Amino acid sequence: MKQCWRWFGPDDPIALHDLHQVGVQGIVTALHHIPPGTAWDKQSIADRQNLLATAGYQWDVVESLPVSEAIKTQSADMSAHLAAYKSSLQALADRDIQVVCYNFMPILDWTRTSLRAPQSHGGTAMLFDLTDFAVFDLHILNRDNAAQDYSEHTRDAALSRFQDMTDQAKITLQHNVTAGLPGSNDQWSVEDVRALLGTYKDITPDHLRANLIDFLAEVAPFAQDLGLRLCCHPDDPPFSLLGLPRVMSSTDDYGKVLKAVDLPSNGATLCTGSLGVAADFDGAGFVQRHGARIHFVHLRNTKRIAGSDLEKPDFYEAAHLEGDTDMVGTIRALVQEQRRRISEGRVDWQIPMRPDHGQELLSDLGGHSTPGYPLIGRLRGLAELRGILAACA
Numbered sequence: 001m002k003q004c005w006r007w008f009g010p011d012d013p014i015a016l017h018d019l020h021q022v023g024v025q026g027i028v029t030a031l032h033h034i035p036p037g038t039a040w041d042k043q044s045i046a047d048r049q050n051l052l053a054t055a056g057y058q059w060d061v062v063e064s065l066p067v068s069e070a071i072k073t074q075s076a077d078m079s080a081h082l083a084a085y086k087s088s089l090q091a092l093a094d095r096d097i098q099v100v101c102y103n104f105m106p107i108l109d110w111t112r113t114s115l116r117a118p119q120s121h122g123g124t125a126m127l128f129d130l131t132d133f134a135v136f137d138l139h140i141l142n143r144d145n146a147a148q149d150y151s152e153h154t155r156d157a158a159l160s161r162f163q164d165m166t167d168q169a170k171i172t173l174q175h176n177v178t179a180g181l182p183g184s185n186d187q188w189s190v191e192d193v194r195a196l197l198g199t200y201k202d203i204t205p206d207h208l209r210a211n212l213i214d215f216l217a218e219v220a221p222f223a224q225d226l227g228l229r230l231c232c233h234p235d236d237p238p239f240s241l242l243g244l245p246r247v248m249s250s251t252d253d254y255g256k257v258l259k260a261v262d263l264p265s266n267g268a269t270l271c272t273g274s275l276g277v278a279a280d281f282d283g284a285g286f287v288q289r290h291g292a293r294i295h296f297v298h299l300r301n302t303k304r305i306a307g308s309d310l311e312k313p314d315f316y317e318a319a320h321l322e323g324d325t326d327m328v329g330t331i332r333a334l335v336q337e338q339r340r341r342i343s344e345g346r347v348d349w350q351i352p353m354r355p356d357h358g359q360e361l362l363s364d365l366g367g368h369s370t371p372g373y374p375l376i377g378r379l380r381g382l383a384e385l386r387g388i389l390a391a392c393a
Helices: 016-022 042-054 069-073 078-094 130-140 152-164 167-178 190-198 205-226 251-260 283-293 327-344 375-392
Strands: 002-006 026-029 059-063 099-103 114-118 124-128 229-233 266-271 294-299 301-304 315-318 352-355
Touching: 002 059, 002 375, 016 042, 016 375, 026 042, 026 352, 042 059, 042 078, 059 352, 069 078, 069 205, 078 205, 099 294, 130 152, 130 167, 205 229, 205 251, 229 294, 251 266, 251 283, 266 283, 283 294, 283 327, 294 327, 327 375, 352 375
Parallel strands: 002 026, 002 352, 026 059, 059 099, 099 229, 229 266, 266 294, 294 352
Antiparallel strands: 114 124, 124 315, 301 315
């Protein structure tokens, strides 16, 4: 597997040149300054490639080329946004970039309630706490009919916690929930979220899945002709939040979408951390079922917190080998998939991966690291994953 690293562009606090010291082989990045629904132009792509080249790297994976809310909801601007998306794909193909990751999560990207929860070893980790999320949903956002999405126990706990929170704690919680990725939606207000929720009022899970399939029916054949490989990232966490439908939360969800648009260009991003929040997730089983269509892999681990809701569990970002996902078994299956591809003569036999997320450790601490993307925590993860890869070779 090609050992890659996510880099957020010129404002990323981590210097590209330094990554050679730890054996990073490729870079995963995106043009985060270009908003969803707007086409990426060839010059901007070339500029980013040239910047990477000065540090001795190439652009291996686009993460992400965002799908706009208009496409997800099939609203007024959908046709223009689809045209822009295809224009971006054309520009990427013209610059010889072949792997494009995206997601189809409504409104929110990955969602955590704490970006720096203290850990027993002295570091910090991102955390999802359902009671805290219910505080945001019920008492800060004040979403209509939100109460029906929580048990009486959770509602009572959320009210008690809200009443004890300072004004600053409420602001911090709101920021954490809507933070998402650097440069994406970190400026959203409560009013913005309420307005976006209204656009999903009549969209069921089946409706959203149909919209995803419609999107892929339009762009996957185009990508196929360009020699591109699209790969959908799973929902994070893999369950409904804010009453919104989520349709890429399980191995079976991927089966439905990959079968509906049965082209090699329509593929999967296997994220062991996102899918692994579900108690029934089997990483090796996902690879055995969908391995031929896996174009990109996020290797990270999450740990469910004992005693939390079984359907919507509390969890934190664990060290890469210490969570609920069988990382050794998953990597072994991925290595076997690569061997199978080699036997078939596939030119895309080597699957790009990256250590995803990481705990803040040592010099990461102090609030200067990008939440979820610290230097030392990810380097620890990469080293551990590299050890498994060496053992499975």
